[in-house]
Amino acid sequence: MSRSWAFASNYLVYSAMAVYAISFLAHLIETAWAVKVPTATSKTLDYKRTEKVARIATAMMILGFVLLFAGVMARGISAGRVPWSNMYEFSITGALTFTGAYLLALRKYDLRWLGLLVSVSVLLTLGTAVTVLYVPSAPLVPALKSEWLVIHVSTAIISGGVFLLSNVIASAYLYLDRMEAKGERTAWAKRLPDLETLDQLSYRLVAFVFPLWTFSVIAGAIWAESAWGRYWGWDPKETWAFITWVAYAAYLHARVTIGWRGRRAAWLCLFAGSTFLFNYVYVNIWGTGKHTYSGL
Amino acid sequence: MSQQTQIPELDSVGLFRFAWRQLTSMRTALILLLLVGIAAIPGSLIPQRTQDPLQVGQYFKDSPQQARWMDHLYLFDVYGSPWFSAIYILLFISLIGCVLPRTVEHFKAARALPPSTPKNLSRLEHYQSWNGQGDEIDRARAWFKAKRFRALESEGSISAEKGFTRETGNLFFHLALILILLGISFSSLFGMRGEAIINVGERFVNTPTSYDTLMYGRLYRDSNIPAFMLTADKFDARYNLETSAPEDYTLEVSLLRDGSTTIEKKVIKVNSPMTIGTTRVYLQANGYAPVVTVRDSKGDVAFQGPVTFLPQDSNLRSIGAIKVPDADPQIGFLGSFLPTYVRDGVNGGASAFPKALNPRLLLSVWSGDLGLDSGIPQSVYRMDTSEMVQIGLKGLKPGESYEYEGGSITFEGYVQWVNLNFVADPGKHLALLGGIVAILGLLASLFTRRRRIWIRVGNEVEVAALAKNSAPGLEIEMQEFAKMLKGEK
Numbered sequence: 001m002s003r004s005w006a007f008a009s010n011y012l013v014y015s016a017m018a019v020y021a022i023s024f025l026a027h028l029i030e031t032a033w034a035v036k037v038p039t040a041t042s043k044t045l046d047y048k049r050t051e052k053v054a055r056i057a058t059a060m061m062i063l064g065f066v067l068l069f070a071g072v073m074a075r076g077i078s079a080g081r082v083p084w085s086n087m088y089e090f091s092i093t094g095a096l097t098f099t100g101a102y103l104l105a106l107r108k109y110d111l112r113w114l115g116l117l118v119s120v121s122v123l124l125t126l127g128t129a130v131t132v133l134y135v136p137s138a139p140l141v142p143a144l145k146s147e148w149l150v151i152h153v154s155t156a157i158i159s160g161g162v163f164l165l166s167n168v169i170a171s172a173y174l175y176l177d178r179m180e181a182k183g184e185r186t187a188w189a190k191r192l193p194d195l196e197t198l199d200q201l202s203y204r205l206v207a208f209v210f211p212l213w214t215f216s217v218i219a220g221a222i223w224a225e226s227a228w229g230r231y232w233g234w235d236p237k238e239t240w241a242f243i244t245w246v247a248y249a250a251y252l253h254a255r256v257t258i259g260w261r262g263r264r265a266a267w268l269c270l271f272a273g274s275t276f277l278f279n280y281v282y283v284n285i286w287g288t289g290k291h292t293y294s295g296l
Numbered sequence: 297m298s299q300q301t302q303i304p305e306l307d308s309v310g311l312f313r314f315a316w317r318q319l320t321s322m323r324t325a326l327i328l329l330l331l332v333g334i335a336a337i338p339g340s341l342i343p344q345r346t347q348d349p350l351q352v353g354q355y356f357k358d359s360p361q362q363a364r365w366m367d368h369l370y371l372f373d374v375y376g377s378p379w380f381s382a383i384y385i386l387l388f389i390s391l392i393g394c395v396l397p398r399t400v401e402h403f404k405a406a407r408a409l410p411p412s413t414p415k416n417l418s419r420l421e422h423y424q425s426w427n428g429q430g431d432e433i434d435r436a437r438a439w440f441k442a443k444r445f446r447a448l449e450s451e452g453s454i455s456a457e458k459g460f461t462r463e464t465g466n467l468f469f470h471l472a473l474i475l476i477l478l479g480i481s482f483s484s485l486f487g488m489r490g491e492a493i494i495n496v497g498e499r500f501v502n503t504p505t506s507y508d509t510l511m512y513g514r515l516y517r518d519s520n521i522p523a524f525m526l527t528a529d530k531f532d533a534r535y536n537l538e539t540s541a542p543e544d545y546t547l548e549v550s551l552l553r554d555g556s557t558t559i560e561k562k563v564i565k566v567n568s569p570m571t572i573g574t575t576r577v578y579l580q581a582n583g584y585a586p587v588v589t590v591r592d593s594k595g596d597v598a599f600q601g602p603v604t605f606l607p608q609d610s611n612l613r614s615i616g617a618i619k620v621p622d623a624d625p626q627i628g629f630l631g632s633f634l635p636t637y638v639r640d641g642v643n644g645g646a647s648a649f650p651k652a653l654n655p656r657l658l659l660s661v662w663s664g665d666l667g668l669d670s671g672i673p674q675s676v677y678r679m680d681t682s683e684m685v686q687i688g689l690k691g692l693k694p695g696e697s698y699e700y701e702g703g704s705i706t707f708e709g710y711v712q713w714v715n716l717n718f719v720a721d722p723g724k725h726l727a728l729l730g731g732i733v734a735i736l737g738l739l740a741s742l743f744t745r746r747r748r749i750w751i752r753v754g755n756e757v758e759v760a761a762l763a764k765n766s767a768p769g770l771e772i773e774m775q776e777f778a779k780m781l782k783g784e785k
Contacts, residue, residue: 142545142566211738218731227567229489229578229717231724232480233347234375239340246333250326257322275333283340 005078006137010130012071013092016064017126023060024119030054031116031188054112061119065099068126072096078137084153085144087284091129095122098161113191117168148223155216159209160276163248166205167273170266173198177263199262202269203255210248217241240279247272319386320393328387335383339374342366346373388477395470402463409448410457413750420750420760422774428757432781436751439780445749453752459764465740472734479727487513488521488575488720495585495602496531496712507718520720522573523554529561531582531712535650540610542650547579547714564716574720581715583607583614586633586657587708590620598623598703602711605633606677611647617679618659618705619666626666627703628679632658633710637691645691657707661688661700745770749777757781 030053072093076083083089102118105111177195179185185192192198220241221231232238251268254260260268318324343351352372356363370377417423436454440447445456490510494500502524504510530548535541547564553572564570570577585602592598598620605616618629632645637656640646645658664684667674674680688700692707747763747770759778763770 136539141542145544146567207742211735211742214731214735214738218728218735221731222728223567225721225724226569227578229569229576229580229719230721231727234336234339234344235347236340239336243333243336246329246336250329250333253322253326253329258326 003078005074009071009074009078009137012067012074013126013130016067016071017123017130019060019064019067020119020123020126023057023064024116024123026053026057026060027112027116027119030057030112031191057115057119058106058112061099061115062103064122065096065103068092068096068099075137082150082153084149084157085141086133086135088129088133088135090153090157090280091125091133094157094161095125095129097157098122098125098164101161101165113193114168117172121164121168143227146223146227148219148226152216152219152223155212155219159213159216160280162205162209163213163244163273163276166202166209167270169198169202169205170269170273173202173266174263174270177266195262199265202266206248206251206269206272210252213245213248217245236283237279240275240283244272244275244279247275316393319390322394325387325390325394328383328390331383332387335380336374338371339380342371342374344372344374346375384477388474391470391473395467395474398463399467399471402460402467406460406464410446410455410748412448412450413453413455413752417750417752417758417760420762422761422771423758424760424774424778425756425758426782428753428781429783430753432751432753432757435781436777439777440749452754453750455748455750457746457748459744459746461740461744462746462764463741465737465742465744467737469734469737469741472730472732472737475730475733476727477730479723479725479730482723482726483513483721484723485513485515486720486722488516488718490718491580491715492718493604493713493715494528495604496528496714499525499527500716501525502718516720522575524572525552526550526577528714531714533582533650533712540650545579545582574722576719576721578717578719579714580717581607583612583713583715584633584635584652584655584710585713586616586631586655586710588618588629588657589706589708590618590623590627590703591706592623592703598627602713603631604676604713605631609647610650611636612650613647616677619668619676619679621666621668623703625663625702626668626684628662628666628681628684629659629705630662630679630681631660634658652710655694655710657692659688659690659692659698659705660686661690661698661705663687663702747773749774751781 030050033050033053072083072089075089075092079085084093099118099122102111102114172192173195176185176189176192176198179189180195193201220238224233224238225231247268251265251272254268255265343355345352355366355372366372370379374380414420418425433449433452433454436456437447437449440454440456443458445458447454447456449455488511490507492500492507500506502521504518504521527550528547529550530546532544532546532548533542534544536543545566549562549564549570551560551562551570551572552558553560562570564577564579566579569579583605584607585604587602588600589597590599599618599622603616603618605614607614612635614633614635616631616633618631620627634645634647634656635652635654636647636649637654638646638648645656662679662681662684664681667680667683687702688698690698692698692705694707694709697704697706745763747761749761750759752758759774759781761770761774
């Protein structure tokens with residue numbers, strides 16, 4: 001019984017990948033075809049020509065989300081628990097929330113320019129998950145049997161997804177900033193919002209999710225107290241969670257109190273985000289300590 | 297002479313003032329904040345004494361020279377090192393220096409009325425003006441009241457202000473951080489942490505000597521150890537049949553508290569420790585202890601009882617040493633306990649499952665000097681065989697005996713042991729309170745904004761607004777305000 005659920009989950013994740021790949025292609029075509037043949041004066045963009053493709057791209061993104069959602073659920077059912085106990089499961093759930101956040105934001109803002117980046121990063125995440133990180137579905141080890149698993153890990157995954165999004169936007173800022181410094185934006189880049197908007201967006205995402213990250217760390221501490229007998233023990237994962245927290249706290253102070261904007265703020269944001277990524281990749285796979293649940 | 301002494305005095309006051317101003321400046325605080333983050337990094341890459349003493353020992357063995365100078369820099373005790381402490385203490389002084397004056401200022405500002413309406417509203421942001429109907433002031437007053445603005449009315453104008461929660465939240469957040477630090481220091485001064493390995497079926501009496509390791513806070517007294525006694529009645533471990541991964545551990549204990557005559561039955565699991573007063577008892581690890589009887593050549597018992605072996609892999613292949621110093625010459629055994637024995641060409645045997653389905657004890661027998669009198673402390677799990685010779689090798693099933701030259705050993709069976717952590721952490725509630733206040737403060741400071749709105753009704757109605765820091769949404773609020781005044785819905 002639990003096996004067939006696990007198989008179903010794998011098929012669903014693979015199907016989701018195929019659908020995301022179509023979405024990625026559609027986004028590529030959309031971005032490429034929106035560029036009109038350059039005239040003597042300038043290159044321009046024409047979205048009317050690509051509206052159909054854009055719709056297909058978004059529709060595929062939604063279908064991919066649904067399939068992946070079913071895949072994550074099936075994985076959870078097969079193991080009889082929330083599907084967040086090893087890196088494979090973190091990754092597929094993370095990819096799911098990432099697309100979910102994008103689709104949710106899409107209802108309010110026209111963020112379709114971001115679709116290309118979203119689809120490619122979800123594809124990469126899922127690709128890594130199924131090839132490198134895959135482990136068979138299994139029940140929880142005793143230390144993970146706690147209601148805090150749901151609270152601590154879900155908030156950590158959401159925080160991570162939003163930190164990542166804010167990093168993507170900060171990188172876009174830096175890239176476009178350089179492009180503008182050299183001259184005009186190239187045609188495809190004209191579609192992206194202006195620098196001021198990107199700067200604000202990346203900050204707001206961090207400001208929005210920082211309290212959630214704080215909560216996640218504290219929830220982890222409460223759980224650690226009941227599982228390991230101490231709420232803070234400078235375990236590598238805890239240390240890096242602390243470093244990420246401090247880095248983002250510095251970022252918020254730099255913006256709000258000192259008034260950093262633009263390039264400097266974007267670099268600091270990237271630094272803070274990279275500490276989170278380091279924690280996820282390095283500490284899970286090569287690190288020592290009590291948080292090694294990658295199953296690799 | 298007197299002049300010479302006076303000048304440095306003035307200087308030092310000046311210097312102090314200068315240092316204080318530097319320390320409490322935002323830029324310094326920011327640098328210190330980043331420094332704390334960076335200083336925490338080495339502790340996550342280099343093994344730390346508090347987390348992994350064995351790894352640290354390995355470092356000293358592998359490259360003693362390098363390990364020694366690393367130790368001089370406290371790289372094995374990063375989080376207790378003077379330099380790490382220096383950074384966070386400076387950070388907290390800087391934080392206090394920042395927060396205290398702001399608290400006073402905020403307290404005053406929160407009690408003061410908003411400043412009166414500026415003369416020239418048209419120079420401010422979100423300015424609008426139109427010809428009014430005459431009831432705008434009343435409408436505005438009602439609106440400000442409903443929206444809980446603090447308002448000052450004078451001569452046909454209202455100056456209203458809102459959003460003090462932002463700074464209140466901000467200050468509470470920073471004060472909460474101090475609270476967390478206090479909680480941690482309180483724990484390290486008055487806390488206690490001990491570990492003990494208890495065989496299932498045996499009794500543990502809570503006295504300092506019962507512990508394998510015991511750490512106290514500086515102000516913790518021996519007499520603070522609560523008196524109780526517990527017996528490990530039953531230990532049950534369940535494993536996944538395919539992967540051998542543990543699924544559940546349950547320890548049943550009988551607890552006898554001080555001054556009580558009734559025995560309480562309790563259950564300890566990995567995520568649910570037992571609480572005795574301020575002490576909590578955690579189930580941390582478990583393993584097997586083979587029970588053996590060692591006899592000398594005359595058949596007299598030289599040693600009898602369970603010997604704790606340490607698990608080596610997920611199938612609980614466990615190793616340990618049985619030392620019999622009273623025999624002459626001294627006898628020692630190096631052993632592997634295999635809970636579910638399977639043949640293995642390389643090691644002579646392996647364990648296929650963590651439960652004791654087919655237990656086997658593999659022994660090598662050594663005779664000579666155990667080296668116990670040399671004064672060098674020895675691990676109970678290892679044996680120094682440098683002064684010994686091997687005189688036998690055997691695998692035993694429960695009940696079987698092996699006779700070697702000068703005696704015999706019988707593998708009677710096995711018991712399970714559990715490793716319990718006993719922790720008293722009196723500051724943790726303070727730290728938790730700090731954590732909760734910090735989150736609430738953070739939410740208040742990030743999601744509210746301080747802003748002022750003015751209205752003046754003269755020949756025409758004029759409104760304007762101003763926000764401290766950037767306040768997205770003020771524009772929308774002003775549109776709403778104007779609509780309301782104009783009577784549009």
